Amino acid sequence: MLLSVRNVTKTYSGQNMGRAVLRDVSLDLAAGDTLALTGESGSGKSTLLHLVGALDTFDSGEITLMGQTYGALGDTGRAALRRQSLALVFQQFNLIPSLSVLQNVTFQARLAGQHDQAWVNQLIDRLGLSDLTDRFPEQLSGGQQQRVAIGRALAPRPQLLLADEPTGNLDETSSQAVLDLMLDLVADSGTALFLVTHSQQIANRLNRRLHLSGGHLQ
Numbered sequence: 720m721l722l723s724v725r726n727v728t729k730t731y732s733g734q735n736m737g738r739a740v741l742r743d744v745s746l747d748l749a750a751g752d753t754l755a756l757t758g759e760s761g762s763g764k765s766t767l768l769h770l771v772g773a774l775d776t777f778d779s780g781e782i783t784l785m786g787q788t789y790g791a792l793g794d795t796g797r798a799a800l801r802r803q804s805l806a807l808v809f810q811q812f813n814l815i816p817s818l819s820v821l822q823n824v825t826f827q828a829r830l831a832g833q834h835d836q837a838w839v840n841q842l843i844d845r846l847g848l849s850d851l852t853d854r855f856p857e858q859l860s861g862g863q864q865q866r867v868a869i870g871r872a873l874a875p876r877p878q879l880l881l882a883d884e885p886t887g888n889l890d891e892t893s894s895q896a897v898l899d900l901m902l903d904l905v906a907d908s909g910t911a912l913f914l915v916t917h918s919q920q921i922a923n924r925l926n927r928r929l930h931l932s933g934g935h936l937q
């Protein structure tokens with residue numbers, strides 16, 4: 720199994736245990752699989768995604784990605800895991816303003832020592848960014864910026880792509896186009912996708928769906 724989440728409970732400081740955001744949450748994700756997580760606002764979707772992304776700690780339970788158990792990793796180990804195996808795409812595109820489109824796309828792959836020029840060329844082409852490689856983020860539309868963010872995330876060929884409302888800032892047409900591209904690219908690169916969304920329509924495009932309510936997965 721690529722990802723295994725076992726009986727994870729998460730409380731934010733200031734909350735008591737009775738108010739845990741996540742209670743005894745378990746899920747598995749196989750290599751190349753696509754999973755949508757839905758749930759009301761405040762139900763803990765982003766919290767769960769952050770835990771899987773090794774960006775935050777949890778009270779109890781265990782998360783394992785590619786055989787690496789998060790509880791056993793220190794800060795350095797978690798940072799290495801994030802760099803080597805995981806990628807994130809958020810609603811806010813989080814591009815680096817001072818870098819060109821091409822530099823943004825290749826940045827993380829180079830950092831991880833996983834730069835592959837042929838794959839980057841393919842990503843640029845398929846994401847429709849060929850004519851925009853020298854532009855800077857502020858010179859792009861929202862849909863274009865999100866396509867750059869997806870290129871950047873997939874350039875190192877991560878085993879798992881975590882996406883938090885990746886089309887939340889886009890209009891309906893751009894949203895569909897960006898989702899189509901993301902699904903095509905993860906399918907071709909064998910990357911598993913764990914996507915948080917409010918939209919049942921988007922969730923229905925993925926292989927599997929889970930719903931978070933009252934701290935539990937359904």
Ligand SMILES: Nc1ncnc2c1ncn2[C@@H]1O[C@H](COP(=O)(O)OP(=O)(O)OP(=O)(O)O)[C@@H](O)[C@H]1O
Nearest residue numbers: 731732733740758759760761762763764765766767
């Ligand atoms: N850093 C934090 N400290 C304290 N409480 C937090 C923190 N982050 C989130 N929470 C609380 O945890 C709960 C779950 O938040 P989370 O962002 O995971 O929900 P969500 O399902 O992603 O919501 P939305 O759909 O609105 O983005 C909320 O009640 C939120 O207020």
